[in-house]
Amino acid sequence: PWLMSNGERLMSIMKRLFLISMILSSGVLNASPPLIPIVFNNQQQTAIITIKANVLYKEAFRRLGYQYISQVYPAKRSIYLVEQAKIDGLVHRVQLFELQHPMLIRVKEPIVSMNIAAYGMNPKLKINHWQDLQHRSYHINYWRNIEFIQQKLQAILPKSSLEAVNSSESGLRKLMIGRADIYMGVASVVDILRQQTEFKSIKKLGACRT
Numbered sequence: 001p002w003l004m005s006n007g008e009r010l011m012s013i014m015k016r017l018f019l020i021s022m023i024l025s026s027g028v029l030n031a032s033p034p035l036i037p038i039v040f041n042n043q044q045q046t047a048i049i050t051i052k053a054n055v056l057y058k059e060a061f062r063r064l065g066y067q068y069i070s071q072v073y074p075a076k077r078s079i080y081l082v083e084q085a086k087i088d089g090l091v092h093r094v095q096l097f098e099l100q101h102p103m104l105i106r107v108k109e110p111i112v113s114m115n116i117a118a119y120g121m122n123p124k125l126k127i128n129h130w131q132d133l134q135h136r137s138y139h140i141n142y143w144r145n146i147e148f149i150q151q152k153l154q155a156i157l158p159k160s161s162l163e164a165v166n167s168s169e170s171g172l173r174k175l176m177i178g179r180a181d182i183y184m185g186v187a188s189v190v191d192i193l194r195q196q197t198e199f200k201s202i203k204k205l206g207a208c209r210t
Helices: 006-025 048-063 075-083 147-156 168-176 187-193
Strands: 035-040 067-072 116-120 140-143 162-165 182-186 203-208
Touching: 048 067, 116 147, 116 168, 116 187, 140 147, 140 168, 147 162, 147 182, 162 168, 168 182, 168 187, 182 187, 187 203
Parallel strands: 035 067, 140 162, 140 182
Antiparallel strands: 116 182, 116 203
């Protein structure tokens, strides 16, 4: 997919979305294009990758005859909403997410890639692999909305050294007051926050493969 042009990528996405759109429409023709609510979680909305993805989704659905709108909910809340058929889809979920939620049809064409990175106050700390967190007495915060991060951390560290936070801002503030050594979060979200004056002192310690 990295070799595909924007036009080729759009056509590939549209082919995969076509089946979903047929299921959603259930054969009903409307005078105006039906709405397709798609959900981001509450911090993805500000990420640059989300802005780009929104443009691509909107155009793909427009060509299929649908209005695309994005809504913002916490990650777990969005899963509940899609299970209750209150919304039509989710975005920015890790590969194999559909195995835990078989009611969803995965659009296999990737739109964005998501990097998980470590942040802290001590620039001497270098975290480039999940294994770098092992056998250390770190107190680590992580964004509770990303289940993948929780699973990775709990597989290599005792729960007593981990703490889930409700937002990246909260995790970064805990670093600044010494209540955590490392914050694990989505790089595209945290890197934007680090441009703000409040978080200028936060250091990026490295990125971990997803």
